[in-house]
Amino acid sequence: xxxxxxxxxxxxxxxxxxxxxxxxxxxxxxxxxxxxxxxxxxxxxxxxxxxxxxxxxxxxxxxxxxxxxxxxxxxxxxxxxxxxxxxxxxxxxxxxxxxxxxxxxxxxxxxxxx
Amino acid sequence: xxxxxxxxxxxxxxxxxxxxxxxxxxxxxxxxxxxxxxxxxxxxxxxxxxxxxxxxxxxxxxxxxxxxxxxxxxxxxxxxxxxxxxxxxxxxxxxxxxxxxxxxxxxxxxxxxxx
Numbered sequence: 680x681x682x683x684x685x686x687x688x689x690x691x692x693x694x695x696x697x698x699x700x701x702x703x704x705x706x707x708x709x710x711x712x713x714x715x716x717x718x719x720x721x722x723x724x725x726x727x728x729x730x731x732x733x734x735x736x737x738x739x740x741x742x743x744x745x746x747x748x749x750x751x752x753x754x755x756x757x758x759x760x761x762x763x764x765x766x767x768x769x770x771x772x773x774x775x776x777x778x779x780x781x782x783x784x785x786x787x788x789x790x791x792x793x
Numbered sequence: 794x795x796x797x798x799x800x801x802x803x804x805x806x807x808x809x810x811x812x813x814x815x816x817x818x819x820x821x822x823x824x825x826x827x828x829x830x831x832x833x834x835x836x837x838x839x840x841x842x843x844x845x846x847x848x849x850x851x852x853x854x855x856x857x858x859x860x861x862x863x864x865x866x867x868x869x870x871x872x873x874x875x876x877x878x879x880x881x882x883x884x885x886x887x888x889x890x891x892x893x894x895x896x897x898x899x900x901x902x903x904x905x906x907x908x
Binding site for chain 2: 685688711713715721722723724725728730769771773780781783784785786
């Protein structure tokens, strides 16, 4: 089975600081990669996804992620965070070999201080 | 208004009782999923279904059961055999294209508390 690692469990930043959340996965074949966000009291929403092509993916709300195949990584970035970015962030992976099964990381809780 | 609905939002049950959580989608998706979310453990897959009348166990299926009699519905039953049922349960669906470009969409979740 695949595994997904999110090394930052809890991140605290001040507004306007830059953000980078790590995500590493274990599978060596072709993968699809996702970042989801869960704002307090809301359901999981898709931030961005990578299937193929340009490894730098831009998502909603100014987020982007870079797929680095050699490092098995898909880190999420935002140049300047806002208080409203306070949420839990999940990285997920699936591949054609696992069919419809998706694998999620344990999540990173981001707190942005005004 | 398309999406995934889960009901109820909060559910309380006594220990030893079975309880069924509802999940409905009107996205015409073939695949549906149930996850359990616990603090610090992320999302863990309970069951998933790629097509009507078919489903597979996920990583933590023990103590749970599902059915998929209709494309739009995928109810989850938490049985009395589940040793630690108090959790937040999330339902998701996807087109089910075999993983090549598939994306999951999530419902709002049901928080189950067993007293």
